[in-house]
Amino acid sequence: MNDNLKDEILSLVNAYHHAVGAEASTWVPGENRVLASGAVLTAADRMALVEAALDLRIASGSYAIRFERALAGYFGLRKAHLTNSGSSANLLALSALTAPELGERALRRGDEVITVAAGFPTTVNPIIQNGLVPVFVDIDLSTYNTTAELVEAAIGPKTKAIMIAHALGNPFEATEIRELADRYGLWFVEDNCDAVGSTYRGRKTGTFGHLSTVSFYPAHHLTMGEGGCVLTGSMELARLVESYRDWGRDCWCEPGEDDRCNKRFGWQLGTLPYGYDHKYVFSHVGYNLKATDLQAALGLSQLERLSEFCDSRRKNWLRMRSGLQNVPGLTLPEPAPNSDPSWFGFTLTVEDSAPYSRRDLQLYLESKRISTRLMFSGNLTRHPAYENVEYRISGSLSNSDKVASDTLWTGIYPGVTDEMIDYVVREIWSFAKGSPR
Numbered sequence: 485m486n487d488n489l490k491d492e493i494l495s496l497v498n499a500y501h502h503a504v505g506a507e508a509s510t511w512v513p514g515e516n517r518v519l520a521s522g523a524v525l526t527a528a529d530r531m532a533l534v535e536a537a538l539d540l541r542i543a544s545g546s547y548a549i550r551f552e553r554a555l556a557g558y559f560g561l562r563k564a565h566l567t568n569s570g571s572s573a574n575l576l577a578l579s580a581l582t583a584p585e586l587g588e589r590a591l592r593r594g595d596e597v598i599t600v601a602a603g604f605p606t607t608v609n610p611i612i613q614n615g616l617v618p619v620f621v622d623i624d625l626s627t628y629n630t631t632a633e634l635v636e637a638a639i640g641p642k643t644k645a646i647m648i649a650h651a652l653g654n655p656f657e658a659t660e661i662r663e664l665a666d667r668y669g670l671w672f673v674e675d676n677c678d679a680v681g682s683t684y685r686g687r688k689t690g691t692f693g694h695l696s697t698v699s700f701y702p703a704h705h706l707t708m709g710e711g712g713c714v715l716t717g718s719m720e721l722a723r724l725v726e727s728y729r730d731w732g733r734d735c736w737c738e739p740g741e742d743d744r745c746n747k748r749f750g751w752q753l754g755t756l757p758y759g760y761d762h763k764y765v766f767s768h769v770g771y772n773l774k775a776t777d778l779q780a781a782l783g784l785s786q787l788e789r790l791s792e793f794c795d796s797r798r799k800n801w802l803r804m805r806s807g808l809q810n811v812p813g814l815t816l817p818e819p820a821p822n823s824d825p826s827w828f829g830f831t832l833t834v835e836d837s838a839p840y841s842r843r844d845l846q847l848y849l850e851s852k853r854i855s856t857r858l859m860f861s862g863n864l865t866r867h868p869a870y871e872n873v874e875y876r877i878s879g880s881l882s883n884s885d886k887v888a889s890d891t892l893w894t895g896i897y898p899g900v901t902d903e904m905i906d907y908v909v910r911e912i913w914s915f916a917k918g919s920p921r
Contacts, residue, residue: 570699732770
């Protein structure tokens with residue numbers, strides 16, 4: 485009876501989804517907005533959410549476990565730990581490296597972590613939040629990524645880790661940077677939030693770091709509404725990540741599970757009484773960064789279409805790139821050598837010689853209902869939040885400054901159609917040709 489009711493409800497949800505879609509207005513150039521990013525949700529996604537809700541899966545449980553296993557399998561890594569956001573995943577990954585169990589390799593207050601100035605703040609904020617010192621390096625203007633050469637030049641006696649993000653889906657030199665990390669005995673945290681599905685030298689991004697992170701915010705390649713994940717091939721690090729995510733507790737039982745260790749009441753830890761319930765022993769100063777089964781249910785549905793999403797992003801990027809070739813005054817992006825990016829956005833950098841500014845271009849595009857975004861922070865060291873933060877700069881940040889002044893990006897996510905891309909291309913050409921010289 486209950487199964488029949490559920491099937492009936494899900495059938496109605498499917499019908500509702502298609503009815504709502506049929507009512508959606510047709511996109512009209514100049515009237516309806518071309519979004520920079522967004523979630524692409526199907527009837528299957530809506531049904532997955534409703535089914536989880538019908539099962540009252542309101543906390544982290546079986547759906548989350550299934551998603552973690554599926555995502556780890558996609559990357560070919562041993563463990564994935566679901567979190568409530570990509571930013572939390574970054575915080576969790578770096579915090580786990582401060583664990584005393586790591587001995588001399590544990591990150592300690594005052595240690596340096598090499599990162600990129602032209603990026604998103606929550607790649608850098610966990611460094612500061614853990615009492616560590618960011619060392620900022622510059623980027624290359626063709627790929628918007630840093631290079632192994634710049635990273636190696638930044639290594640000093642206090643350097644203990646590298647934490648870098650792939651820029652808008654375009655892979656950085658992950659093989660070379662992992663080799664640097666191994667040679668110098670550094671931890672490598674790979675922020676893969678904007679690059680799921682990308683490859684570098686034939687290998688998936690997100691598999692090079694000792695730890696890697698992904699995000700499931702609606703702008704990203706997969707969405708749960710909110711969510712993120714920390715992945716690793718190391719069971720030692722996986723255990724630490726799980727503890728820091730789950731309040732810092734020592735117990736490693738799954739939700740709803742008891743006594744996996746077969747000695748729940750047989751531990752002697754700290755100065756606690758012998759036999760203190762292991763579920764309430766805390767070995768780290770942790771957080772509660774778990775996601776819910778509702779989110780994981782959507783993630784499982786989305787994961788089935790990841791290849792389709794990545795193909796769409798590549799196709800849209802190529803169409804935009806082809807259409808904008810030789811636009812006067814603009815530098816167009818280039819895929820990193822030896823890479824196959826799963827693009828996050830399409831960057832445009834206004835050249836110094838252009839007769840117009842980034843602001844001119846941005847205001848024009850916005851007036852034409854074309855959404856634009858900046859290259860995240862541009863240069864984090866110029867933001868008010870970091871005025872009183874201790875950091876070190878290695879070399880020049882001139883390219884980061886250039887990005888802060890002259891770069892923006894537009895959308896190529898799977899919700900963008902060929903018609904929309906062609907409209908964006910026409911408007912950019914119209915703007916560039918019409919600018920006074």
